[in-house]
Amino acid sequence: MALLWIGLATTAMADDGQCLIKFDTGAVNWRTGNIHVTGKAAPVVGPDGNPVSMPGLAKTHAIRNIIATLKQIRITPDLTVGEYASTNDVILAGIEKTAQDATITRKLYTSAMDVEMEMTANFLGGFLQLVLPDHIRQIPKISDQTPKAGEMRPVAFPIGRAPYSGLVIDARGLDFAPILYPTIVEEQGKEVYSSVFVSREFAVQHGVVTYSCQMSSALSFDRIGTNPLVLKALRRGKDKTGALVVSLADAKILEKATERHKFLKECRVVIVTDAAILAD
Structure with missing residues (x-):
């Protein structure tokens, strides 16, 4: 034919x-x-x-x-x-x-x-x-300006460490299927990435996260910049949120990075999951 x-x-x-x-x-x-x-x-x-x-x-x-x-x-x-x-x-x-x-x-x-x-x-x-859930709201603009006299100065980055430009979560091997609104928690259940950190403007325009099925490809995404923090997800949560769980130690690394407020607000997050699958 x-x-x-x-x-x-x-x-x-x-x-x-x-x-x-x-x-x-x-x-x-x-x-x-x-x-x-x-x-x-x-x-x-x-x-x-x-x-x-x-x-x-x-x-x-x-x-x-x-x-x-x-x-x-x-x-x-x-x-x-x-x-x-x-x-x-x-x-x-x-x-x-x-x-x-x-x-x-x-x-x-x-x-x-x-x-x-x-x-x-x-x-x-x-x-x-x-x-997207209504509780993902607009977050006020985070200022990068130099503090005025009498204001507190931002915490300096540790010597020898460049500021992180984004976050990569390695969820390979966990059978984690992409969803529009994923959440990330540490081992004790404290939220590491959720609606609290996200500005709706960026979530709507770019998605709460983007997904990759190859780590090498994910690390090249403009979305996460040239120096992303890469964390390994240990497991999926057992509750209905199915949150990705990272270690306490890794969560503390992110928490100590003051620049996280800006790149999390802007949804500069990539989740690396397993190869493409056929939906049920």
Whole structure:
């Protein structure tokens, strides 16, 4: 069967640390926030008896798949977007708008006039504004200015240590699937990274965290700068938050870094998890 591709501006899914979660309806790229789906449509018989391709139906099918995929994304381990939005018409409308705003990346026409259409949407921005918890609020701007006379000066960095520019959590081997709102705690349950530290502006624009499935790739992300602090997650919490747990010693390293206030506020955090998986 002959195939004809129309449009080649596809999004690469190379093995460069991008974490793909695949559902029956599409795939979520947790590195970029992109949703990748395919819509299909069979031809109809025209007045002259010949088959007529139906790209509009293929697009409608793709949009339905985007909506279904968005609803399967998990906000927390025990809460999907679909569950959260089920009683909220505003969120449901926002999900539909995200799908309607998707971009057509490729079209395929067969010799039998079948149509296959690939589309890409993104969950950063407006979609996150709707689904992130309300307790993630705006944090006032952190000043980098030199203190005025009589004001306390910031604590100097220890001799020989450059300031940390971001945070990397190594969660490989813990079967930790990406979620929109992860939390990180130390062994005694004290929060290390959560809504308390995050400014909503940055969380909406960039995500609370980004994900990588390769440590080497994660360390190259502009998001965490040139000198990120890398901590190993010991395990997942047993409560419904499924928080990642780091050691007390590692938590103290972060706590002593005064610059953490700025890079945590700006969501300069990457979680390295295992290779792409197929969702249940």
